[in-house]
Each structure stands twice: as C-alpha cells, then as structure tokens.
Amino acid sequence: MATTRKKNRMLFLGVGLSTVSLLLTGCGAGSSGDESGSESEAGEFTTLSVVENTTIPAVLETLAGDQCKTAADAMPLKVDTVPQTNLDQQLQLQAGQGALPSQFAAGSAPALTKELADSGNVLDLEATLTDLGVIDQVEPAAIDTVKALYGGFNVLPYEYNVEGIWYNKQLFADNNIEIPATWDDFTAAAETLNSSGVTPLSASGEQGWPLTRLISGYLFSDLGKDALQKVADGEAELTDPEYVEAAAAVADLGAKGYFGEGVGSIDYDTAVNQFLTGKAGMLYMGSWVLANFNDEAANQIGTENIGFMPFPKVDGGVGIDNQYAANVGLPMAISEKAYNDQTGDWLSCITENYGSVGLSEKGAISGFKVNEEVEVDPLTQTVQDTIAGTSESVLWFEALFGTQATTASQTNAAPLVTGSMSPEQFMETVQSALK
Secondary structure (H helix, E strand, O other): OOEEEOOOOOOOOOOOOOOOOOOOOOOOOOOEOOOOOOOOOOOOEEEEEEOOOOHHHHHHHHHHHOOOHHHHHHOOEEEEEEOHHHHHHHHHHHHHOOOOOOEEEOOOOHHHHHHHHHOOOEOOHHHHHHHHOOHHHEOHHHHHHHHHHHOOOOOEOOOOEEEEEEEEHHHHHHOOOOOOOEHHHHHHHHHHHHHOOOEEEEOOOOOOHHHHHHHHHHHHHHHOOOHHHHHHOOOOOOOOHHHHHHHHHHHHHHHOOOOOOOHHHOOHHHHHHHHHOOOEEEEEEEHHHHHHHOOOOOOOOOHHHEEEEOEOEOOOOOOOOOEOEEEOOOOEEEEOOOOOHHHHHHHHHHHHHHHHHHHHHHOOOOOEOOOOOEEEOHHHHHHHHHHHOOOOOEOOOOOOOOHHHHHHHHHOHHHHHHOOOOHHHHHHHHHHHHO
C-alpha cells in the first residue's frame, strides 16, 4: 500500500459512524432526493445516498471530474439524497417499482439488503468485480466484514472502521507495561495502572456498547468468530455457560474498579476525553475516533503517545489472531437490474481509485486499497496498515441482534459492570429480548 507519513499536516478521518449513536449510519449532506420512486433517467449513473453523509458524494464528484471522467462522460453521475430515517422506505418503494438507482445506500439494517438481494435487486459484487478484474483492489478484511454482515459480498465498503484498544504509550512505559497479548496480560496491565492511580480503561456506560464490545471480543477470542452467529441461528444461547463466562469476565473488570468511578453516567465524549487527558490508560474504540485524536486542542497526551492493539487473546481460545472488530459505515449496493457495461466502467474506476482519493481529499479510510501515495498522520497510517495486514475480522455484540435485544444489551451494560446485575441476569435479559 503506497502511503507515507506527513509530520506537519494531519488529515482527519471521515467518520462513518455518528459519535452520538455510533450506529451503522453515515455523516453527510446533499440535495434532496425525489421520494416518488420514479424511474431513474436513462444514461445516468444514479446514486442514492443519505443527507447525513457528505463524504461519499463529494469523493464521487471528484472522481467524475478526474480519474473516472471517461466513465462519467459516457454515463454522467447524478447524486440524490434522502434523510437516513427515510432510506428504508425509499428503497422498498423503488424496488417495488423496479426503479432502484444504479447505486444506493444500503438500508439501516442488513436484513433489508438481504431481502433486496433475494429478489434480484442487488448485484453480486464478488462475481462482478472478479469479472472486471478489480476484486484485488478491495481489502480482504473489508470483504470478510461485508460477508459476515450481509451474507455475501454485495455492498461496497466506502467507509471502513476497525476497532481495538488504544493505549497511552507513556503510561505504559512509566509503569513497565508490555503490550498485552492475552486476557491475563490485559487484566494484569489494568491492575498495574489502577495501582498507580490511573483509570485502566475508559468507557461510556451511558452508551453501553463500549462495554458490550468487550463481551463480544472475549466471546470471539474464546469461542471463535462465529460465536454470535450461532446464537442468531439458534444453535447456542447467551445463557450457555461459555457465553456467561464472557459477561462475567467483563463484570469482573468493573468489580475491580478498572472502569473508574461513575462509569454508568459517563458519556461518549467524556470517555474519550479521559483518555486524551491522560486520566485513563486504555480506550476501546473504533478508528472513527481519529478525528478526536487529531484535535490538538482536545488531545493533551499527543498523537505520538497513542498506540493501537488488537483485542487480547483468551487463553485456550479458538478465535483468530490479531482480532479486530470492524464495520463498513455507510455501505452502497449496486442495482442488478440497472447494471450495464457503463455501470461496470464506473464500478471498475471506483474500486481502483476511491481508496486513494477518499483518503487524500477527505481523510476517509475505506475498504478499498490505496494505490496512490497519500500523506497521512501516523495514527491514520497505523489504521491503514492494520487494515492492509488483516484478512479476517469479527463483528460486535449487537451486530446480529434486533432492536429489542440491542436496547436490552446496551441499557444493561452499566448495571453489569457496576454489580447491580449478575452476568447470568444480563445474558438472560438479552437472550429473552432475542426471542
């Protein structure tokens, strides 16, 4: 991957997840789309995105005027947007009328994209990109993540976030802590930091998901990357002893005070601020947090003192090495019914060039390979290197849950780590919400 570091200028990461909800939505803007579901104008590369995401339309416009100009001359780019809250309804309406645009933002949940794929409305990207000779321009880890979420490689990873544990290098050095490789190493490092008066692990109990990410990380490392797929398929339950063990391990971190005081009332921004002011030694978070790290006013410890590591291995576990959870931000699908040779030209050009242009123009990390030299800050380079060196990824605790189970999980995460709910009660509550 041809990237290099730049000392004085920092590019901010194009955040694929809102820092408020951090669900699989994008951030952006554009012109309002026609919600009537009328048929797309012939001869245009019609793209339906969401109002909340400015990055993807902007990069596509850049490509249309430069790297993809030949494709754009033959099939002009036309971008429409709808609010994220209206997207699912719009897609269902257009699909029912046989009028889906050439390219469209995937629905709010993978289930809708799977439904559209089953009805012949979503292009098989693995087969198509292979035929076009550009499948190697998509990072294997991104393909793996898409397949895990959507059941096949049928959406483009315009945004790609990896998750792991960010740590304060200076605090580790001051306390003679080596980068933890195993869960036992991790808990030992936490105890050392705690004894030195530093909060070992900053997390937002108010959001809940930063805590449940630790549960799923433990599960995937211990039982394998299909641990939660088995739950979704009814082959296992969260109340099974080996699943409760993961909740108990995270509850134990709370019982020992490793999240500090008041974790249940700590919001997202406060959790990040604790880390950036040197009050916490570690922070589990996705790569979207680079925007905060690159904010010189907020980052008091300096980017040079921030490291990134995978989730620690559970001793005896069967999970993958260098385990990183990942998501694809705002993925986009290609209409199978609208696909033609001109769309294929666009698809080839995007696959070969979006990674470089998105990174250079918007600081956006995608699931496409970077084929041009782009100057980025060291932390962004770290994430790029991590993505390039990863062939498999895992999901997160609620990735395959419905709304009720997700709410049950995230609202009860803080009670789990503060001791007001037992691991057995927590897993039973979430399992019941799955039914």
